[in-house]
Amino acid sequence: MKPVWIVDDDPSIRFVLERALIRADLAVRVFADPQAVLAALDAGEVPQVLVSDIRMPGLSGIELLAQVRRSLPGLPVIVTTAYTDLGSAVAAFEGGAFEYLPKPFDVVSAVELIRRAAIESPGPGPAEAGLSELQPMLGQAPAMQEVFRAIGRLSHSDATVLITGASGTGKELVAQALHRHSPRADGPFVAINTAAIPKDLLESELFGHERGAFTGAQLARPGRFEQAAGGTLFLDEIGDMPLELQTRLLRVLSDRQFYRVGGQQALRANVRVIAATHQDLEQQVRAGSFREDLYHRLNVIRLRLPALRERPEDIALLVSFFLARSARELGIAAKRISDAALQRLVRYEFPGNVRQLENLCHWLTVMAPGQRIEPEDLPPEMRAEPAPDARQPSDDWLALLAREARARLEAGDSQVWKTLCDDFERTLLRTALATTDGQRQQAALRLGIGRNTLTRKVQELGLDD
Numbered sequence: 001m002k003p004v005w006i007v008d009d010d011p012s013i014r015f016v017l018e019r020a021l022i023r024a025d026l027a028v029r030v031f032a033d034p035q036a037v038l039a040a041l042d043a044g045e046v047p048q049v050l051v052s053d054i055r056m057p058g059l060s061g062i063e064l065l066a067q068v069r070r071s072l073p074g075l076p077v078i079v080t081t082a083y084t085d086l087g088s089a090v091a092a093f094e095g096g097a098f099e100y101l102p103k104p105f106d107v108v109s110a111v112e113l114i115r116r117a118a119i120e121s122p123g124p125g126p127a128e129a130g131l132s133e134l135q136p137m138l139g140q141a142p143a144m145q146e147v148f149r150a151i152g153r154l155s156h157s158d159a160t161v162l163i164t165g166a167s168g169t170g171k172e173l174v175a176q177a178l179h180r181h182s183p184r185a186d187g188p189f190v191a192i193n194t195a196a197i198p199k200d201l202l203e204s205e206l207f208g209h210e211r212g213a214f215t216g217a218q219l220a221r222p223g224r225f226e227q228a229a230g231g232t233l234f235l236d237e238i239g240d241m242p243l244e245l246q247t248r249l250l251r252v253l254s255d256r257q258f259y260r261v262g263g264q265q266a267l268r269a270n271v272r273v274i275a276a277t278h279q280d281l282e283q284q285v286r287a288g289s290f291r292e293d294l295y296h297r298l299n300v301i302r303l304r305l306p307a308l309r310e311r312p313e314d315i316a317l318l319v320s321f322f323l324a325r326s327a328r329e330l331g332i333a334a335k336r337i338s339d340a341a342l343q344r345l346v347r348y349e350f351p352g353n354v355r356q357l358e359n360l361c362h363w364l365t366v367m368a369p370g371q372r373i374e375p376e377d378l379p380p381e382m383r384a385e386p387a388p389d390a391r392q393p394s395d396d397w398l399a400l401l402a403r404e405a406r407a408r409l410e411a412g413d414s415q416v417w418k419t420l421c422d423d424f425e426r427t428l429l430r431t432a433l434a435t436t437d438g439q440r441q442q443a444a445l446r447l448g449i450g451r452n453t454l455t456r457k458v459q460e461l462g463l464d465d
């Protein structure tokens, strides 16, 4: 069996992995730098699996990967790295990496991963992706690492994927990455935003139409399903798709064929479907506005993107990336952000998630007066000092609560939990809405919950008016 190659400039990592792999009965060869790997490849040697660090002196792991891809396109590659500057993880996947292993890793799972990679038969590997115009995806928060790993894991798959996450969390970016790392990477990536297309045009947008199918249909036109043949069809905002079309879509997904509007001939649907929504589809299924069978068909693999406020540790990384990019676009020097200003951003809620942060950075690049961004340069809603009177909760209300609970328990009330929790939430919502004149967005912000959560609670608790 061909050896597993390990490239790392850190001798302790080489040592630990080498020993663990030998113990696992795998042949191993270690390299201290990428040049040595290239030399071995030039000499005609071939590994079973390549495990490579990203940041090494001389040639970087990413460059190494690009070169390896060219000579051995099907080779399983595992990328290890301690950090993710400029989305090194994803950049590595752009080279077609098999898996991403963030450091520090535990040896047992590393060996497991390598063994799995060794079993994978080196297939025909996706063609070299154009590295240059790719939008990198950044994130070192665990939830994002999970997403990157999933992209790597799915890279040989054609499975339907459902991407969920609030607006601006990067759903489309992930859909594109999934496509580029799929066996269909050479085919087209076609996106359609279900919410943006008028209901009565959506069907012909999706499936195309024949000449004369309806008034105004002067010419036959292929739909997105046909345009995406051999590639990926990205159904954005799937939660907004009208029920009749959900029915048609379901049929297409199960029969793998469809008809143009007004057409007689069945066409083969050779597409991989990736769907995305910011809505709560389970809730829509319960409410009857989304077909349960379609939901199950789409929900084969689910990727959930965290809201930005769930991963404040990524804000600094994103800010410096966006500031640099805006400056490059405008041909000026990149601004820097002061610690104080960064602290404000880390505390801010970002209802518009990464997109909002991206726009903010662009605005700051244009508008902030100095080279260094200070808190006073930020928009008012972000500028605020943390509320000085974030009051310690007084315990008298807790005492009242305890008394109320005891009274109900002793009276044998069987719904104590529900009744009191509902009362509690109702009180919070009413109070917050009263302080914001009924503005839900603001109220949600102040309560520290998402707007959708607030809306749902308002409905559930019957506070609608």
Ligand SMILES: Nc1ncnc2c1ncn2[C@@H]1O[C@H](COP(=O)(O)OP(=O)(O)OP(=O)(O)O)[C@@H](O)[C@H]1O
Pocket (backbone or CB within 6 Å): 135, 136, 137, 138, 139, 165, 166, 167, 168, 169, 170, 171, 172, 173, 174, 278, 354, 355, 358
């Ligand atoms: N992890 C990330 N790293 C870098 N840029 C990101 C990241 N996530 C999102 N972005 C950027 O933020 C913007 C919003 O991303 P995207 O359009 O993918 O979000 P979305 O979830 O599809 O939003 P919506 O629900 O509003 O359509 C894009 O410009 C995208 O490039």
Ligand SMILES: [Mg+2]
Pocket (backbone or CB within 6 Å): 171, 172, 236
């Ligand atoms: Mg989107």
